[in-house]
Amino acid sequence: MSSQFKDLANLYKKNLLQDVIPFWEKYSLDLEHGGYFTCLNREGKVYDTDKFIWLQNRQLWMFSLLYNQVETRENWLKISQLGADFLGKNARDAEGNWYFSLNREGKPLVQPYNIFSDCFAAMAFSEYALALRLAEGETTSGSGSESAKKIALQAYKNVLRRQENPKGQYNKAYPGTRNLKTLAVPMILANLSLEIDWLLKSDHSKAEVLSEDIDSIIDSTIQEIMGEFLDRDTGLVYENVTPEGEHLDCFAGRLINPGHTIEAMWFIMDIAQIRLKTDKETEKQGDREQQNTDNSPIVSEFSKADEDLINLAVDVILNTLEFGWDKQYDGIYYFLDIKGHPPEQLEWNQKLWWVHLETLVALLMGYRLTGREECWQWYQKVHDYTWKHFADPEYGEWWGYCDRRGEVLLNLKGGKWKGCFHLPRALYLCWQQLEMLSSKEKAVS
Amino acid sequence: MSSQFKDLANLYKKNLLQDVIPFWEKYSLDLEHGGYFTCLNREGKVYDTDKFIWLQNRQLWMFSLLYNQVETRENWLKISQLGADFLGKNARDAEGNWYFSLNREGKPLVQPYNIFSDCFAAMAFSEYALALRLAEGETTSGSGSESAKKIALQAYKNVLRRQENPKGQYNKAYPGTRNLKTLAVPMILANLSLEIDWLLKSDHSKAEVLSEDIDSIIDSTIQEIMGEFLDRDTGLVYENVTPEGEHLDCFAGRLINPGHTIEAMWFIMDIAQIRLKTDKETEKQGDREQQNTDNSPIVSEFSKADEDLINLAVDVILNTLEFGWDKQYDGIYYFLDIKGHPPEQLEWNQKLWWVHLETLVALLMGYRLTGREECWQWYQKVHDYTWKHFADPEYGEWWGYCDRRGEVLLNLKGGKWKGCFHLPRALYLCWQQLEMLSSKEKAVS
Numbered sequence: 001m002s003s004q005f006k007d008l009a010n011l012y013k014k015n016l017l018q019d020v021i022p023f024w025e026k027y028s029l030d031l032e033h034g035g036y037f038t039c040l041n042r043e044g045k046v047y048d049t050d051k052f053i054w055l056q057n058r059q060l061w062m063f064s065l066l067y068n069q070v071e072t073r074e075n076w077l078k079i080s081q082l083g084a085d086f087l088g089k090n091a092r093d094a095e096g097n098w099y100f101s102l103n104r105e106g107k108p109l110v111q112p113y114n115i116f117s118d119c120f121a122a123m124a125f126s127e128y129a130l131a132l133r134l135a136e137g138e139t140t141s142g143s144g145s146e147s148a149k150k151i152a153l154q155a156y157k158n159v160l161r162r163q164e165n166p167k168g169q170y171n172k173a174y175p176g177t178r179n180l181k182t183l184a185v186p187m188i189l190a191n192l193s194l195e196i197d198w199l200l201k202s203d204h205s206k207a208e209v210l211s212e213d214i215d216s217i218i219d220s221t222i223q224e225i226m227g228e229f230l231d232r233d234t235g236l237v238y239e240n241v242t243p244e245g246e247h248l249d250c251f252a253g254r255l256i257n258p259g260h261t262i263e264a265m266w267f268i269m270d271i272a273q274i275r276l277k278t279d280k281e282t283e284k285q286g287d288r289e290q291q292n293t294d295n296s297p298i299v300s301e302f303s304k305a306d307e308d309l310i311n312l313a314v315d316v317i318l319n320t321l322e323f324g325w326d327k328q329y330d331g332i333y334y335f336l337d338i339k340g341h342p343p344e345q346l347e348w349n350q351k352l353w354w355v356h357l358e359t360l361v362a363l364l365m366g367y368r369l370t371g372r373e374e375c376w377q378w379y380q381k382v383h384d385y386t387w388k389h390f391a392d393p394e395y396g397e398w399w400g401y402c403d404r405r406g407e408v409l410l411n412l413k414g415g416k417w418k419g420c421f422h423l424p425r426a427l428y429l430c431w432q433q434l435e436m437l438s439s440k441e442k443a444v445s
Numbered sequence: 446m447s448s449q450f451k452d453l454a455n456l457y458k459k460n461l462l463q464d465v466i467p468f469w470e471k472y473s474l475d476l477e478h479g480g481y482f483t484c485l486n487r488e489g490k491v492y493d494t495d496k497f498i499w500l501q502n503r504q505l506w507m508f509s510l511l512y513n514q515v516e517t518r519e520n521w522l523k524i525s526q527l528g529a530d531f532l533g534k535n536a537r538d539a540e541g542n543w544y545f546s547l548n549r550e551g552k553p554l555v556q557p558y559n560i561f562s563d564c565f566a567a568m569a570f571s572e573y574a575l576a577l578r579l580a581e582g583e584t585t586s587g588s589g590s591e592s593a594k595k596i597a598l599q600a601y602k603n604v605l606r607r608q609e610n611p612k613g614q615y616n617k618a619y620p621g622t623r624n625l626k627t628l629a630v631p632m633i634l635a636n637l638s639l640e641i642d643w644l645l646k647s648d649h650s651k652a653e654v655l656s657e658d659i660d661s662i663i664d665s666t667i668q669e670i671m672g673e674f675l676d677r678d679t680g681l682v683y684e685n686v687t688p689e690g691e692h693l694d695c696f697a698g699r700l701i702n703p704g705h706t707i708e709a710m711w712f713i714m715d716i717a718q719i720r721l722k723t724d725k726e727t728e729k730q731g732d733r734e735q736q737n738t739d740n741s742p743i744v745s746e747f748s749k750a751d752e753d754l755i756n757l758a759v760d761v762i763l764n765t766l767e768f769g770w771d772k773q774y775d776g777i778y779y780f781l782d783i784k785g786h787p788p789e790q791l792e793w794n795q796k797l798w799w800v801h802l803e804t805l806v807a808l809l810m811g812y813r814l815t816g817r818e819e820c821w822q823w824y825q826k827v828h829d830y831t832w833k834h835f836a837d838p839e840y841g842e843w844w845g846y847c848d849r850r851g852e853v854l855l856n857l858k859g860g861k862w863k864g865c866f867h868l869p870r871a872l873y874l875c876w877q878q879l880e881m882l883s884s885k886e887k888a889v890s
Binding site: 039041047048050099100103107108109110111113169170172173174177178249250251339341342343344346347348349350401403404409410411412415416 | 484486492493495544545548552553554555556558614615617618619622623694695696784786787788789791792793794795846848849854855856857860861
């Protein structure tokens with residue numbers, strides 16, 4: 001098994017570093033105006049030059065992460081800087097809210113009609129600040145890093161300020177008749193808080209930004225997802241619920257978004273495993289202290305609550321796959337109605353790259369943390385489907401959109417919603433999970 | 446040929462009166478709260494009770510039209526009233542703008558974020574006013590009819606007032622960088638103006654509503670569509686252009702919506718043929734007067750400009766079919782990119798009922814008015830495809846959404862966007878066109 005893990009780890013690593021990242025390095029850089037092209041066809045040719053802020057920030061995040069976690073390649077830092085400079089200069093309105101899109105030259109096209117541009121900005125500039133700190137020297141954080149931190153914190157502040165009404169004046173819901181909140185908000189908050197934890201935990205920043213502790217923000221988002229969005233009867237996560245956590249019988253209320261659910265579950269497992277590691281270290285320290293005084297047995301290494309949380313997340317992933325898997329043509333549906341009614345989304349039965357890739361991350365993480373055999377079985381099935389239908393070894397990078405039968409629907413490697421993010425992040429995370437599985441096995445054998 | 450026209454006329458008529466309308470009569474009436482259910486599954490079972498104002502108004506329009514044009518059935522008037530009362534009571538905000546949707550009981554759910562609810566309200570209440578006038582007695586228009594007229598005029602006034610910025614505060618475009626206007630606005634204005642012409646031409650109403658003559662509104666919308674949205678090089682109509690009529694190279698700027706184009710073309714032919722009829726009558730009158738004085742030959746029966754307009758509309762329809770027809774699986778695509786790039790709409794290659802039905806209306810109208818053989822050939826091809834894939838003789842009514850291969854995508858006869866409108870209107874109009882073709886042939890033979 002260990003060599004299988006190792007082989008798979010190498011497959012993901014090789015695809016990331018020798019196929020996907022080179023594609024973006026080669027085709028996506030706008031050396032004239034700054035920022036990145038994301039609308040790339042199969043061959044990497046730019047077919048549209050608009051700059052979508054989600055994707056600009058996500059690519060900045062990705063290249064900064066590679067620099068921070070994989071290798072301090074000068075070129076990855078330069079590519080990060082190309083995006084960061086363009087974004088820092090053009091992407092915010094007078095109040096500091098992040099636009100949805102700009103034209104190639106950086107002029108605003110679409111207003112800041114939601115908080116997700118700000119979320120990805122906070123993630124991106126936080127990771128970029130780490131990259132600059134690394135480049136500038138660990139000990140004395142330079143002015144570039146400080147300025148990136150400031151941008152990240154301001155964006156995070158926007159998100160917290162606007163989280164109760166993320167769409168502001170663009171919210172079309174008539175107040176009071178039927179209030180719904182969406183999974184996307186606590187989900188992104190959970191992931192984001194973890195991402196910028198390092199930044200928030202510096203006392204200076206914390207005082208400036210937060211009225212409550214970062215750990216309580218994380219706790220309450222997990223509570224919201226697992227206590228309100230998750231339906232304990234079906235074991236499925238609803239995409240929209242009332243502010244009180246009620247599940248309503250209407251189009252939005254019946255919506256299940258399997259990819260979103262599964263991605264949220266690995267965010268939650270990720271938080272839980274970090275807390276477990278901390279617990280473990282604290283306990284070990286406790287043990288050491290204890291061993292000094294008596295010979296009582298070592299206490300449990302894991303906190304029960306976080307173990308339960310991980311197991312619950314795995315349950316939800318498995319339930320969602322059972323519910324969301326296309327038994328006729330394979331693959332995971334994009335949208336479903338919990339009652340089996342027709343969803344309002346015409347694209348409901350399509351197969352999307354990110355849904356399948358986030359599922360691979362979730363299954364490997366679930367398997368590594370729990371050892372549950374169903375995770376490994378599902379992982380193999382989803383792995384086979386995903387690599388067969390989305391990877392494009394002939395031209396590099398992956399297809400994004402397939403129809404129900406798994407046939408390519410759009411001749412693109414990037415567009416308005418697909419950029420340099422879900423695919424390379426998932427390849428990186430799968431590679432990491434598989435490396436850990438491989439070392440664990442080695443350690444055991 | 447005449448008997449073929451007659452047989453086809455009977456097919457459409459029979460489907461309308463013995464299949465489609467009975468389906469809505471049987472399943473769509475909310476006798477408890479008023480208005481109509483539109484979310485009906487294959488068997489007619491209600492799967493969602495929200496009331497979408499476009500569809501509520503369109504069903505009101507349809508039943509009023511049946512009462513006015515087909516037969517003064519008491520039940521059709523009652524069904525109209527069920528919708529009109531519900532809408533009149535619940536569907537407008539304090540400023541008289543029409544909401545997008547209400548819950549079953551009539552409480553507002555989604556704000557008036559566009560002018561299309563108002564457009565369909567004007568159409569619906571205008572037709573309903575005619576129905577009430579017919580019911581109340583042609584000579585003395587009763588108070589019901591007057592009140593419906595008032596609602597129609599107020600809605601029309603909203604449309605004219607808001608046409609330059611149809612989305613108001615919900616418009617997400619940043620002002621100035623890239624202004625685009627959409628075909629939907631002049632298209633709906635052309636059709637709407639014709640629909641409520643009778644109402645506007647009463648002097649009283651005209652003075653109240655219009656700063657310019659209704660005929661100049663119609664002229665300028667036709668000029669806008671044929672002069673700005675239509676690209677003379679490709680012979681195709683763009684869905685979005687700048688206010689100056691420029692065609693831009695961006696997602697929205699490259700978009701072709703074949704169904705919309707073709708529907709707009711029959712609206713324009715409809716206007717042109719009415720003007721031709723008027724010309725013809727005027728000329729005949731002129732002839733009679735002329736015959737009294739000399740024996741010069743009869744002058745051309747048709748106005749050249751409107752003849753040219755009809756021919757141009759037919760050209761555009763044929764170009765659009767050439768461009769928008771799926772050569773592999775048949776049927777007309779939902780969305781295309783003029784340059785062949787991937788469209789942003791994931792549903793781009795689906796086959797929708799309304800696209801095909803509006804095309805049948807357009808082709809029959811084009812054939813009747815020009816006699817061009819290509820219209821008849823395309824008509825037969827589209828007729829075969831449409832009846833084969835969308836009609837559902839087993840359960841009644843028609844499917845709305847098929848995938849690229851023509852397989853049913855959603856188990857519904859009605860939903861958030863499909864109601865009692867495109868299908869029955871097209872069946873009615875095809876029946877009428879075919880009747881006229883049949884009489885014309887008889888007159889000739």
